[in-house]
Amino acid sequence: MKTVTYFILAAASIGLIMLLLHEIGLLAWISTVLTLSFVVVFIVISTILIISLLVAIPYYLLKKKPETDEYGNYLLEDFKE
Numbered sequence: 001m002k003t004v005t006y007f008i009l010a011a012a013s014i015g016l017i018m019l020l021l022h023e024i025g026l027l028a029w030i031s032t033v034l035t036l037s038f039v040v041v042f043i044v045i046s047t048i049l050i051i052s053l054l055v056a057i058p059y060y061l062l063k064k065k066p067e068t069d070e071y072g073n074y075l076l077e078d079f080k081e
Contacts, residue, residue, distance in 0.1 A: 021027040 018027065021030070
């Protein structure tokens with residue numbers, strides 16, 4: 001019962017704080033700042049990922065050539081478990 005009372009008091013106080021922020025006009029400003037920051041972070045992270053992909057793909061295509069043995073006696077029985 002004590003936990004439910006604390007939960008109701010916390011919800012009521014959060015509601016009053018949100019109402020106060022709405023009446024003052026800070027709630028819209030806070031939501032605008034958070035939204036713009038999320039957009040900026042998304043743009044920065046996607047730019048970093050695109051640049052890293054543009055660097056990594058040519059690196060692995062040009063620099064990392066597979067090493068193969070040209071000489072050897074390869075049998076199917078060598079690869080069975």
